[in-house]
Amino acid sequence: MRWPWQKTETRAASSFVALASLPASHWGRLDAGTLMREGYSGNAVVYRCVRMIAEAAASIPLSVSNDEDAAHLLSNPSPDEAGRVLLERLYGDLQITGNAWAEAVTLSGDSEPKGIFALRADTVRAETNAQGGLIGWAVRQRRGERTLHREADGWSPVLHLKLYHPSDGIYGFSPLAAARKALDIHNGAAAWAKSLIDNAARPSGALVYGKNGSSLTPDQFDRLKEEIETAHAGKHNAGRPLLLDGGLDWKPMSLSPAEMDFAETRHAASREIALAFGVPPMLLGIPGDNTYATYKEANLAFWRLTVLPLVCKVADALQMWLSGRFEDITIKPDLDEVPAFAAEREALWSRLEAASFLTAEEKRRLAGVEA
Template sequence: MKWPWQSAETRSSSSLVALANLPTGQWGRMDAGALMRDGYIGNAVAYRCVRMIAEAAASIPLTSNDEDAAQLLAHPSPDEAGHVFLERLYGDLQITGNAWAEAVTLAGDAQPKGIFPLRADTVRAETSAQGALTGWAVRQRRGQRIIQREADGWSPVLHLKLYHPSDGIYGLSPLAAARKALDLHNGAAAWAKALIDNAARPSGALVYGRDGGSLTPDQFDRLKAELEATHTGSANAGRPLLLDGGLDWKPMSLTPADMDFAGTRHAAAREIALAFGVPPMLLGIPGDNTYATYREANIAFWRLTVLPLVQKVASALSIWLSARFDDVAITPDLDEVPAFAAEREALWSRLEAASFLTDAEKRKLAGVGE
């Protein structure tokens, strides 16, 4: 038995069928290319969150107790400054949950002379039959190249990743966790754009044959084509509709709930910001703000989101470069962060008032050298 609503068109106005069964929601893909396209490139909220975190984290300089390592971090490549290199790593971590950097050495020299970031969507893990990581495959314009560990076990590729509970190789992106909110935000924008293209109103209904009559298939197709060509889209807004032959136009209006696209988008935007750890107040998103002032929200952003990310990357760089630089230690220089200025002043005031401490002890507690 064929269901009556499987027909693509309803050509008779003598009966109407309304279906309330909603289809299953279709959510976007989780791969790196899709997250870049739908999130960073196609969504303003995600773009701003990634830029805020990456630029703030890259503004904190990384220092080292080794002069060669410090010089390498300050100028990792001939065409790129250190903060630009770090900004790319932080950005890839937020978009895809993974970031890769490759160290380049010269023949006969063990220490790296340059560090180059690798595009996150071009790197793939090479594993053994048992699932152990054996190297990295980097896609190029023609083919790919495999980067494996050197003879002493050191890997020329540094892999930074965010914690993923079900994957031991790849990390989990904040955009992946906020994928549903991202699709909802983009879908609300597409819905609003469709309304604007259709003169900001839904389609009406043409009623024919109040006494039970109906249009022939040819009349139905001709009338439908004429309406789509001359009476839909923003360019045809306000154009009068000429009716004859017993046709009657019944316009339909949107309810206030249907028009509340702004509220839906703001709720989705707050969820996207939550996944990144950016207070909605800093993004100008209206709604329930947790922090009383902009200053409190800014300090929380630096303390709870930016600083842990910088310390994570600094620790990873220290472990990675320790095999090529003796006992290297890479630490973030927090004295260069304006957001922590008030905390530094409070610490110095407490140390200055501590009469039971020597000057050497005060300088050590303040993080200042001898």
């Protein structure tokens, strides 16, 4: 032992080469195409969360008052799809990429839009000026791009819906981007398990050399280590069998999928993904700790805390956007059509009915019913 805190390096008589290592972590990209491909298309938990939110939100009808043309436009935005289908696409894009775009089509000589079409989130990019201000949207087509600018009166034919992003004033931030690490862990665990199955499901382990006191030379040690890292490390080589010779012995280690509990790791990643989307894990059938005592409570929390704020946000954005072409319109979600809120409505009506100090007109106003 040398002073201070120095010691000479010695090699034991028995060489021990492990097949496990902890390289630097690499996380996936956050662009729209990658999130769609690896998230929505490549992960069942993400797919189910997005479908649940988009379908539930689109099932809440949007009531339009003071303009029949605007109401007809939202219920029949295009000849090929209904209003609910358009809203489902917008809600889905918001959950996957944090952004959603819709384009209003106006006929020549007419100021009011006659159709609304959703734009694919991975084909739209912002056009900015030298100061970084937004001046239009470039939409990628099969050949080239087309740019949509504001009209002469300042109205934009493009509606941009986005979720709050703390460091970007143009684009929104996706729940899936916040759960990107959990998504990579979930997909990586699935790929690792599949690789083990493809390679005869053999566990990890180590090579032991030198039972009789002999040891590897430095060149042999380095060459064997390089061969192990090249041919037996990583998820693509998981469980790959070894050819042992020259006094090498195989020693299993505690790095098998059962001992590392890949199933529980995937469940934990699934719960984190569901948390980012605001979907109670109980509704997805994910085992583990449940915050809500019953399925009914979890379902009500899902509608009240996740779906309803999203619908109100989109309704307000549509009202502001279309008010530039339809005067004095009001767009609000019709909650009377939502079965999940039936118990709350009944409780409200019972309290209003028992309030003898209120007039019938005041009761109707508090219940949200027009006179």
